[in-house]
Every structure is written in structure tokens, then in C-alpha cells.
Amino acid sequence: MSSTVPSPLPTAGSLKGPLRLAIALLVVTTITILKGAMTTSTGSGLAFADWPLSDGSVMPPRSYTTLPGFFEHFHRLFGALAGALSLGLWAWLHFGGGVADRAARRTATLGLGLIIVQGVIGGVGVLKSLPAVTSVTHATLAQLTLATFAWLAYQLSERYRVTPVVTSVACGAGRKLVVIAVLVLVAQTVLGAVARHTNSPHALWTHVGNALVVFLVATIATAFAIGRIGDTPGIKGLARTIVLLMIVQIALGFVALGFRNAAGKTPENIANLGTAMVISVHVLFGTMLMVLVAMLAAHVFRATRAPDVVANAARVVS
DSSP states (O other): OOOEEOOOOOOOGGGHHHHHHHHHHHHHHHHHHHHHHHHHHTTOTTSSOSSSSBTTBSSOTHHHHSHHHHHHHHHHHHHHHHHHHHHHHHHHHHHSSSOSOHHHHHHHHHHHHHHHHHHHHHHHHHHTTOOHHHHHHHHHHHHHHHHHHHHHHHHTSHHHHHOOEETTSOTTTTHHHHHHHHHHHHHHHHHHHHHHHHOOHHHHHHHHHHHHHHHHHHHHHHHHHHHHHTTSTTHHHHHHHHHHHHHHHHHHHHHHHHHSOTTOSOGGGGGOHHHHHHHHHHHHHHHHHHHHHHHHHHHHHHHTOOHHHHHHHHHHHO
């Protein structure tokens, strides 16, 4: 059983508004990613060849009269909404009268930068007829962006402010392990994106094989978290959910592998919406796994911070 000392960080009621906005941002970004996955899975990425408008319009007729137009255009609309929410949250945290600490403001800046770059790369990709490099980068940054916003939501939460320092482990214990887990998942995301956007058999089977590496590394990270800092609020729930989701994700991956179109992301896929949905849910679950492991990392970093950080916070409050 780990021993802990409570953190004296105050509960800031003024953070409730930014936290709600951060949660709304997470929901909108998740929908954007699912829409993007369906756009790719149905081969609808070039339903509109112009950008940022679609057929020169904010709401073109094809966006609600054709499925390819619907998937692509509403992916853009939700992406724009996510960008607007990100900008609003960034402004609130930076100019809202000091409602957040420096760490949260830095994370908000990173998230805003990521979503801007991600959106621009997606638009340039459309204008360049979707070269693999922009499509893979766009897909990878989407997951990193969502993980960053999840980390920000945690920093704005009550749990973050009351999470104690675990004194039974060394300062910073486990941080390298959870970072490695995140990086392995990033590599898995890149491999999956390359397989989807290039139809490369080598990338596909490397992605399949790397799933075992992801499972092993993430299982070790969750075992450490439960075994060494399991009393930290949220750790056990996150760890168990990660293991369960990995099992479901691997099973779903093999189902998607069996149903995928060998020709890749062709427009003909629009006729097989069931298959496209299975593959897109696999992409979404991969994103959720990335977010959960990033959240586990955030909890580990918070619980193993240096004791003098707590002491400094106490002096600020007094």
C-alpha cells in the first residue's frame, strides 16, 4: 500500500467553465476524428477538391445530398468547430484573469498549435490531391491533438488539484515507462496511417505485428501504475480500461483486416458502409487507447512530482 501526502493546491471554482469547454472540445474533436475515419474508409477524401470552402460554398448541396460529400464536408465543419473551441479555451486560460496555472496554459498553447497545423495540413492535402505524406501526418496529428486536449482537461479538473504526491516511490518513478508506452502507440498510429493511405502490405503487417509490442508495453506500464501508485485517484480505473480496450481493439483489428478492401481507400467503398464503419471504429478505438495511455502518463507525472512542488504551492496559498 502506497503512502501519500495531500497536495495543498486550492480548488478553483473559476476553472469549472474552462473544464466544461475542454470537455466539449474533447467531444467535438472525437466526432471530427470519427468523421475523418469514415471519410478515408469510404474513399471520400476528394469529394470536394477545393479548401477551405467546399464547391466554393460554406454549405454546398452535395454535402447533404451525397454520402461522400456528407462525410467530407461535415468532417471539415467539425474540425473548424474544434479549432474555434480550442482558440476560445486558449484565450480564456491566458486572458481570463489567471484562472489556470502555467502548466495548463502551456498545454492549451500546444493543443491550439497542433490543431492549427493539423487543419492546414489536411487542407493542403486536399489541394494536392491527398499525397500520402500529408494524409499520414494529418491522421497522426489528430490523435496527438486529442490526447493533448485530454491532458489539458485533466489539468483543469478537481482531481488534478487534489492528487497527492506518492512518497513511497522515487520522484519521477515510472515516467520513462509511460512515455515509452505513448511513443509506441504513436509509432502504431503512424504505421496504421501509412497502411491506410498507401495500401502498403509491408506497413499493414508491421502494424499488425506491432500490436503485440503495444500490448506488452502498455500492460507493463499499467501494472507499474497499479502496483506502485495504485492509490492515486483514477489510476486503477485508467489501467483496467486500457487493458480491456487493448483486447477489444486487437480483436476488432483482425475483423477489420478480414473485411478491408484490398484496393485500399477507393470511392467504391461508399457502397460498403458496414465495412467502412468497422474500420473507422477500429481507428476511433486506437485514438481512445492513445488518449487513455496519455491520461495514465498525466496521472503518473502528477503523482510522482517533486515534493518541493507541493511545498511551493503551499507557500503560494498562504
